[in-house]
Amino acid sequence: MSEETIKQLQKLAITKRLNFLLGSGTSVPAIPLMGTYKDIDGKSANEQLSERVQEVSKRLLMKDELAERDIYTVLDNYQKFIEGVVTILNLSNSRQIPKNVNIFTTNYDLYIEKATDQILKKYRLVFNDGASGYFDRYLDSSNYNRTVSYKGLNDNYINEIPSITLIKPHGSMNWEEHNENILIKNEVVENPVIVKPDGYEASTTFESNHFHEMLRIFQMELDKPQSVLFVIGFSFQDKHIAKMVKRAVQNPELMVYVFGYSDDDRQMFLENLGFENERSNFIILTPKNFDDCYTNRYTDVENGDEWFSFTLSNLTNILMRIKLGDLKDDET
Template identity: 60%
Template sequence: MDNQVDTLSKRMRNLAITKQLNFLLGSGTSVPAIPLMAGLTNSELLKKVEVTSREILDRYRQSANVRNTQSTYDGFIQVVIDLLNLSNSRQSPKNVNIFTTNYDLFIEKAIDKASKNNRIVFNDGANGYFQRMLDSSNYNRTVSYRGLNNDYLNEVPSISVIKPHGSMNWVKEKENIRIINRVSPMPVVVPPTGLEAATTFLQNHFYEMLRIFQLELDKPQSVLFIIGFSFQDKHIGKMVRRALQNAELMVYAIGYSDADRGTFLNNLGFLEERPNFKIITPKDVFVDKNSDNLNLEWLTRTLNGMLSEGD
């Protein structure tokens, strides 16, 4: 790895530990288990996500693609937890916000698995026990562990998952959304119709999820890593554009292929990158000789590098 790439990798890992950490995951992170919507109708895509989500929750019925994709998410979540454990809670909260436009349950399954071996708090925005209702006010909470003799107080790493386009385990109940532990036959989701902005802002719950996204990006000393997302969702693209007015925010948009650089700039209406908005594509980094693309697995390895190097 040459010096330029080495510097980039170290900077990304350092930002993940020292800044308020945010991720935006798009549909590309669930490939190959769920294909991109190109070539699929809306109903075909929703059916595929439903079938895949059922497989996610039933390990005995998983296809190879689902197992491999789940393994990628598992590795990503574990590295995120490791980074949070390294962060200094006096410098920034031990919390990561994972925003995703995906309906599937890969993230939830990965966090559930990680919680068995790590002391973490999973916040999906719900409260309640038998009936877990979604409420945006449940975000931005911190949890601390107090010593048995009250001799110390340690903040517990927290993962907040925010789904502005809904989820396969969301059920509408009157004017509320209930989060269940199975796939709903009628999930509350924003259909990928190309009219996401109109649909989203007509639904108060989705508006609240996007409001959280905007508020988090407006915070000082924050970093946002974007992957699997091409900014075709115009309402989210506008929010990223606005957020970049915050000079203390650093955004890295990771492209699967070199062609994504032009796509990102065009969809955002930018002529070029900005000091706090950088695009990373395969030509910018050292890529394994067996790979020509950047994906969630690559980002996981990059963020894990600091842990292996002891920086």
């Protein structure tokens, strides 16, 4: 079962319009989940989480060598993930699908930006965060629908350059409001434009034209034919995004694969989406669906019981193993 699942995931990644939805779980343990914070000393859980995200983002940009190991362990996970995505894009056929991957994330930390900055030093790659400008870079959704090509010195060929499109529907630590526009800076700003996880994400998001536009793009990408969405680190507790995914699976050409951290996540995903069961184009994969070599193994020191998890690094390992010869598919 596992090897068949692996081959199917690899085939979809390389032959379909590729999209990722990354949630807060992908930045753990550097940034703990919201549920681990409690109101204390007059400071709300939301404030504590925002301060932690801000602190981690600052340390990433300043290359703080004294920062705790978790911060750079997570950065390494993101870098390997981005490298795996680039591997897929370089193998895909631009005559069939664009050499582009959309990464949607509800996180407002700067991990993806920092990781991609490192990867850009090794690969020819376009990173599109929706900004335009030189000294002053402003967010504009119209900038997302772009492809970039490289032509030979004698104009004798044109090759599409792989591109990563980053879309952050909950804002970012380097977004600053400026004259009713969003200025994307190369530093953590004092009052970032973010949607805090306070239970009112849906109303806050739709009150903002910018955030509404980010979600509109998310919906449009999922409505495109021959698309696949990989979801990881996301529990579907954000009702507005859950509702969009629920609507999107009505598109029979869309495949959605949701990766659970533990086997218990399967039922939680279904309940949060209001699904009774999985569907032909909505599939949940948890550690039990994979061979042990694709999961993380833990042992309870008290009773010796073993349990397994599936994380971003495990998904990356699957993506990095893609070989055209193994897929045996005429399309590739």
